[in-house]
Amino acid sequence: xxxxxxxxxxxxxxxxxxxxxxxxxxxxxxxxxxxxxxxxxxxxxxxxxxxxxxxxxxxxxxxxxxxxxxxxxxxxxxxxxxxxxxxxxxxxxxxxxxxxxxxxxxxxxxxxxxxxxxxxxxxxxxxxxxxxxxxxxxxxxxxxxxxxxxxxxxxxxxxxxxxxxxxxxxxxxxxxxxxxxxxxxxxxxxxxxxxxxxxxxxxxxxxxxxxxxxxxxxxxxxxxxxxxxxxxxxxxxxxxxxxxxxxxxxxxxxxxxxxxxxxxxx
Amino acid sequence: xxxxxxxxxxxxxxxxxxxxxxxxxxxxxxxxxxxxxxxxxxxxxxxxxxxxxxxxxxxxxxxxxxxxxxxxxxxxxxxxxxxxxxxxxxxxxxxxxxxxxxxxxxxxxxxxxxxxxxxxxxxxxxxxxxxxxxxxxxxxxxxxxxxxxxxxxxxxxxxxxxxxxxxxxxxxxxxxxxxxxxxxxxxxxxxxxxxxxxxxxxxxxxxxxxxxxxxxxxxxxxxxxxxxxxxxxxxxxxxxxxxxxxxxxxxxxxxxxxxxxxxxxxxxxxxxxxxxxxxxxxxxxxxxxxxxxxxxxxxxxxxxxxxxxxxxxxxxxxxxxxxxxxxxxxxxxxxxxxxxxxxxxxxxxxxx
Numbered sequence: 001x002x003x004x005x006x007x008x009x010x011x012x013x014x015x016x017x018x019x020x021x022x023x024x025x026x027x028x029x030x031x032x033x034x035x036x037x038x039x040x041x042x043x044x045x046x047x048x049x050x051x052x053x054x055x056x057x058x059x060x061x062x063x064x065x066x067x068x069x070x071x072x073x074x075x076x077x078x079x080x081x082x083x084x085x086x087x088x089x090x091x092x093x094x095x096x097x098x099x100x101x102x103x104x105x106x107x108x109x110x111x112x113x114x115x116x117x118x119x120x121x122x123x124x125x126x127x128x129x130x131x132x133x134x135x136x137x138x139x140x141x142x143x144x145x146x147x148x149x150x151x152x153x154x155x156x157x158x159x160x161x162x163x164x165x166x167x168x169x170x171x172x173x174x175x176x177x178x179x180x181x182x183x184x185x186x187x188x189x190x191x192x193x194x195x196x197x198x199x200x201x202x203x204x205x206x207x208x209x210x211x212x213x214x215x216x217x218x219x220x221x222x223x224x225x226x227x228x229x230x231x232x233x234x235x236x237x238x239x240x241x242x243x244x245x246x247x248x249x250x251x252x253x254x255x256x257x258x259x260x261x262x263x264x265x266x
Numbered sequence: 267x268x269x270x271x272x273x274x275x276x277x278x279x280x281x282x283x284x285x286x287x288x289x290x291x292x293x294x295x296x297x298x299x300x301x302x303x304x305x306x307x308x309x310x311x312x313x314x315x316x317x318x319x320x321x322x323x324x325x326x327x328x329x330x331x332x333x334x335x336x337x338x339x340x341x342x343x344x345x346x347x348x349x350x351x352x353x354x355x356x357x358x359x360x361x362x363x364x365x366x367x368x369x370x371x372x373x374x375x376x377x378x379x380x381x382x383x384x385x386x387x388x389x390x391x392x393x394x395x396x397x398x399x400x401x402x403x404x405x406x407x408x409x410x411x412x413x414x415x416x417x418x419x420x421x422x423x424x425x426x427x428x429x430x431x432x433x434x435x436x437x438x439x440x441x442x443x444x445x446x447x448x449x450x451x452x453x454x455x456x457x458x459x460x461x462x463x464x465x466x467x468x469x470x471x472x473x474x475x476x477x478x479x480x481x482x483x484x485x486x487x488x489x490x491x492x493x494x495x496x497x498x499x500x501x502x503x504x505x506x507x508x509x510x511x512x513x514x515x516x517x518x519x520x521x522x523x524x525x526x527x528x529x530x531x532x533x534x535x536x537x538x539x540x541x542x543x544x545x546x547x548x549x550x551x552x553x554x555x556x557x558x559x560x561x562x563x564x565x566x567x568x569x570x571x572x573x574x575x576x577x578x579x580x581x582x583x584x585x586x587x588x589x590x591x592x593x594x595x596x597x598x599x600x601x602x603x604x605x606x607x608x609x610x611x612x613x614x615x616x617x618x
Contacts, residue, residue: 162348162350165350167315167337167344167350168344168350168351169352169367170317170337170338171316171317172364172367173338173339173364175338178367182366182367
């Protein structure tokens, strides 16, 4: 193939990629645009830049409550999953561990199964135990769901650490807790942080499991879903834009932390 | 009252990696466990360090039974083959770790760490991180981290294996010198027999999970007790033979039984060190062997000669002699007489 036709192909591929990106992101851009300009019955007032919708959003108590519930749910479920993932990874890596494959299956399954199955199973489980649904049940549901992500990252990190590191610590007189605190935790910290961010974004927009487990509680995705039936107000554009910026920030942090081979920065 | 192992053994399922072993190390002794991979040498070290538990027997130190004492409560420290430095800690924190977990005050730790790093020749590197150090420097940090706790015994697991040849020779002398200065017993594991000869007070030679021989380097070199030791430890000429009527009979030569050997008739292995054979001269009770020269090689200080005895051409004899430019060497294919003194020969029992 000659140089010019190669260049032609590359240019064409570039245009195609640009077109795909444009189609994918146009709604997002339009949503963000409509959150800062005026839209009236007569058309779009391109000159009318205003942050009015953001102000309106700030006064919408039901949305703010949903955001707060979502943040609480995400923070709690991620914290719970961090503790569980470290404990499980340590156990699976221990030479005397039994039922390794079963544990891994149990950890990964809720992430791989359709959320509708996970949500429904948990709903039946809680109903049979007579546990009333609310924020606590959503937290449990999300923990089960995001555990797989944290577990995978923690386990990979743990497996990359030489066993002599912990032997050396014990050899120098450290108890198990001292080894955990001074040697293991500093080595796991970055993997846990990356996993926590990923798990947080998953929990933040999780909808299906929440539907089954919410009871009277309302998370942000559930609130938006409910609003779909009565129609959106333009302040939703403001909310979506804020969520988008937040997600982009988290994604950038994660991608900066991950090296190409999937390892974490120190 | 140093380290004592009594009938210590280790199995993984049906596989026994260490046969029941008895071993003693005196206070202040440099004891080396030498053997090929899979000989069980590292297993012994890991059992002594408390990283694995024996499936039988007792490990004692100074009269105290340590068999069930966990690693962190044993008065030993280990230098690992991969050094196992904590990557997230500076050199100072690595070396001070053993003192920190014991609850020593920060200022006292700093003091002791500085002094210890000077002992191993690394003063001034306190704030570096392991990733910024060369192999030799990491090695010294690992050593400093072990000696700073003032253990009764230091365990070293092939600590020189990862270093280049020059650094390794340098570290051999450094380790031996350090061991004398701190007057602490070293239990050193290696597969390198040169390392073992240079540094050890005593050597334990192991093969297939068994101790083959324990002794001073000279004893093991000149009086190997088993065919394995005779083969593994330095170059040796090994000739099968029989003891009969106070003489040793082989296909290569017959000669008087060396003083101190049992006269009982039996098959034996005759081990003759290459440097104990010389060209010519059957005088003074030396045993002469008529040979055909196969090859001569000048290697610097030494010249090597390979020859086949006329009486047993299937055997090759290796001779090492001091190079001498004034002395002509026999040509390849020429016939020459080699000789050795019968009392420099080791009679190795082939066992039952």
